[in-house]
Amino acid sequence: MIRVLRSTAVRLALLYAGVFVLSSLLLVGFLWWRTAAYLDREVDAVILADAQAIGDRLHDFGLPGAIQTINERVGRARDEHAIYLLADPALNPVAGNIDGWPLEIGRRQGWHEIQLATRDELHATRFLYVALPQGFQLLVGRDVQDRAAIRGEILHGLGWSGLIALLLAMGGGLLVRRGMLRRVDDLTRTTNAIIRGDLSCRLKVRDSTDEFDRLAHTINGMLQQIEILIDGVRGASNAVAHDLRTPLTELRGRLEALLRTRPEAEKTFSELGEAVGDLDRIIAIFKALLRLAEIDSGARLAGFKEIALAEVAAEVADLYAPVAEDKGVELSCDVPSGLRVRGDPNLLAQAIGNLLDNALKYGASPGRIDLAARRLPDGEVEIAVSDDGPGIPDGEKPRAADRFYRGARSRKIAGTGLGLSLVAAVARLHGGTLALRDAAPGLIAALTLPAGPKP
Amino acid sequence: MKILLVEDTEGVAQFVRNGLLENGHVVDHADNGRDGLFLASSARYDAIILDRMLPGGIDGLAIIESLRKTGNKTPILILSALGEIDEKIKGLRAGGDDYLTKPFAFGELLARLDALVRRAQGGDTETTLAVADLKMDLLAHKVARAGQAIPLKPREFALLEFLLRHAGQVVTRTMLLENVWEYHFDPQTNVIDVHMSKLRQKIDVQFEPPLLHTIRGVGYRLGLE
Numbered sequence: 001m002i003r004v005l006r007s008t009a010v011r012l013a014l015l016y017a018g019v020f021v022l023s024s025l026l027l028v029g030f031l032w033w034r035t036a037a038y039l040d041r042e043v044d045a046v047i048l049a050d051a052q053a054i055g056d057r058l059h060d061f062g063l064p065g066a067i068q069t070i071n072e073r074v075g076r077a078r079d080e081h082a083i084y085l086l087a088d089p090a091l092n093p094v095a096g097n098i099d100g101w102p103l104e105i106g107r108r109q110g111w112h113e114i115q116l117a118t119r120d121e122l123h124a125t126r127f128l129y130v131a132l133p134q135g136f137q138l139l140v141g142r143d144v145q146d147r148a149a150i151r152g153e154i155l156h157g158l159g160w161s162g163l164i165a166l167l168l169a170m171g172g173g174l175l176v177r178r179g180m181l182r183r184v185d186d187l188t189r190t191t192n193a194i195i196r197g198d199l200s201c202r203l204k205v206r207d208s209t210d211e212f213d214r215l216a217h218t219i220n221g222m223l224q225q226i227e228i229l230i231d232g233v234r235g236a237s238n239a240v241a242h243d244l245r246t247p248l249t250e251l252r253g254r255l256e257a258l259l260r261t262r263p264e265a266e267k268t269f270s271e272l273g274e275a276v277g278d279l280d281r282i283i284a285i286f287k288a289l290l291r292l293a294e295i296d297s298g299a300r301l302a303g304f305k306e307i308a309l310a311e312v313a314a315e316v317a318d319l320y321a322p323v324a325e326d327k328g329v330e331l332s333c334d335v336p337s338g339l340r341v342r343g344d345p346n347l348l349a350q351a352i353g354n355l356l357d358n359a360l361k362y363g364a365s366p367g368r369i370d371l372a373a374r375r376l377p378d379g380e381v382e383i384a385v386s387d388d389g390p391g392i393p394d395g396e397k398p399r400a401a402d403r404f405y406r407g408a409r410s411r412k413i414a415g416t417g418l419g420l421s422l423v424a425a426v427a428r429l430h431g432g433t434l435a436l437r438d439a440a441p442g443l444i445a446a447l448t449l450p451a452g453p454k455p
Numbered sequence: 456m457k458i459l460l461v462e463d464t465e466g467v468a469q470f471v472r473n474g475l476l477e478n479g480h481v482v483d484h485a486d487n488g489r490d491g492l493f494l495a496s497s498a499r500y501d502a503i504i505l506d507r508m509l510p511g512g513i514d515g516l517a518i519i520e521s522l523r524k525t526g527n528k529t530p531i532l533i534l535s536a537l538g539e540i541d542e543k544i545k546g547l548r549a550g551g552d553d554y555l556t557k558p559f560a561f562g563e564l565l566a567r568l569d570a571l572v573r574r575a576q577g578g579d580t581e582t583t584l585a586v587a588d589l590k591m592d593l594l595a596h597k598v599a600r601a602g603q604a605i606p607l608k609p610r611e612f613a614l615l616e617f618l619l620r621h622a623g624q625v626v627t628r629t630m631l632l633e634n635v636w637e638y639h640f641d642p643q644t645n646v647i648d649v650h651m652s653k654l655r656q657k658i659d660v661q662f663e664p665p666l667l668h669t670i671r672g673v674g675y676r677l678g679l680e
Contacts, residue, residue: 273672276672280560283558284641287538287641290539291640294539299539299540299541300540302541303540315636319638319650320642320644320646322646322649322650322653323646323649326649346638346639346640349638349640350638350640353638353640353643354643357642357643357644361644419643
């Protein structure tokens with residue numbers, strides 16, 4: 001029972017029923033007060049007024065006055081239901097229209113409702129019994145047989161309507177509970193499917209925009225985001241496993257061969273040197289991955305400040321200039337001096353550096369590389385590095401920034417396969433995007449940052 | 456030099472200690488924070504190599520802070536497996552002088568240690584720097600070798616200035632990148648090598664003896680022999 005009560009649906013259903021019954025009772029009570037009770041109050045007021053009037057007469061004119069008044073009222077028969085009885089201190093009738101003092105009343109003063117026999121019938125009669133001065137006792141009453149019948153009818157009706165209200169409340173409560181349980185069961189089923197690993201499940205959304213639909217929409221949005229993240233992590237760990245396995249296999253092979261063949265010292269040391277080189281490459285991949293994770297975690301947002309892009313770009317271009325010169329590549333840097341963005345200067349430098357590094361590695365030699373930045377019409381800032389090399393085939397462009405992705409043409413060139421991933425991560429951190437376009441011939445890698453502060 | 460090594464991982468400690476001994480340094484080793492702090496505050500060292508995370512209730516940062524609070528200015532090189540930029544900043548703010556992330560090459564450690572000790576000893580007030588017949592006038596921004604003026608680009612000048620300030624010592628590519636360019640990332644291609652070969656062409660090729668030496672697997676050294 002306690003368990004059942006813990007269910008929100010049951011509690012809501014009970015609450016619903018309770019509120020419904022309570023409001024029904026209030027309504028019925030009000031109706032009762034306005035109808036049956038009103039009739040009673042009416043009768044009481046008339047009886048009280050009669051008794052008051054007779055008492056006054058007794059006080060002003062003595063016993064004869066009171067008797068006269070009673071006889072006048074009985075005789076006039078203005079109200080055939082009116083009943084009077086004036087008795088002496090020994091309860092012997094003095095005046096009035098009933099024969100004797102009703103035994104049921106005895107000597108208890110106040111209001112009484114008794115069955116009085118009149119015209120051979122028992123009639124419900126309401127009396128007020130007051131003691132008057134000089135020991136006289138007065139009974140004033142009204143035959144309320146009709147009103148009692150009406151009251152009974154009303155009470156009967158109210159009872160039935162109360163019962164109906166109770167049934168309706170229970171039915172409504174059950175409906176509320178079922179409706180809620182259905183939505184919650186739907187939610188539970190979907191969530192369980194997700195727990196079992198099916199991340200593509202989505203909650204059912206009806207056409208309405210009620211609370212459950214809003215909740216379902218929110219949860220679906222959350223699931224969407226989780227699915228994207230999980231896919232990202234899954235892809236990344238697959239890539240990590242694959243791309244670390246290769247150099248680790250090489251390293252292991254090299255060391256094992258060394259143990260097996262036991263070459264002379266000179267050869268051994270040269271192989272050990274190579275092994276350290278292998279390890280350094282693996283460490284470089286690790287560092288790049290950790291840096292990617294650091295950027296993606298958003299921890300670097302704290303280092304954001306307003307940057308003069310021209311300075312950052314010029315310094316990076318300066319770093320790569322001798323490399324370009326050696327390759328016979330003409331490297332130009334065209335960044336307007338007023339261009340300012342908000343960001344992490346070190347990360348932006350690294351991103352631009354990676355783009356230049358890629359252009360130098362995969363572009364034409366001799367050739368030319370242009371590093372340019374401009375403010376787009378919508379206020380965003382685009383930093384573009386274009387080369388005149390073979391470019392990237394359209395089919396490979398969407399995957400080029402994936403972790404460890406190496407295009408068909410780039411596999412033979414040394415690199416971690418994380419360069420563009422890092423640029424894309426830096427772009428994401430800054431709220432921007434990385435796009436790869438054809439320069440025909442060559443490639444344009446464009447890093448777009450959101451509109452920064454105006455110059 | 457007399458060096459204190461505070462490192463709890465035995466393999467790393469042995470690797471560093473042996474390397475330092477081979478290079479003619481004297482090494483005291485503590486494998487927990489409490490002993491480390493005791494040694495650091497009771498004896499004089501030329502430099503301290505300190506692991507960031509230590510057993511014994513006192514971690515690397517706590518040691519640095521309590522040493523600096525008592526006015527101890529011994530150069531401190533922090534070793535850490537925590538590579539995030541935040542961690543580096545925390546270590547340097549606490550009073551560390553340099554930060555090296557594990558895993559590291561011993562050459563990198565030694566070069567940074569030398570640079571730290573040199574920085575702690577020498578003032579930066581010279582107006583001229585020189586190695587053999589290579590002279591740099593910092594005020595006039597001029598470089599000459601054997602009395603012959605050598606025109607340098609601003610970045611080449613900064614590069615040579617750093618090498619001259621660490622004349623006779625090995626400097627690594629990372630140190631050059633951090634100090635001359637102020638970049639804290641790996642530029643993938645060996646851009647530093649290309650810069651160095653350009654510089655070598657200007658200051659070395661037409662002169663004897665060669666002054667700029669490549670140290671295989673570590674970096675560069677400016678000096679005679």
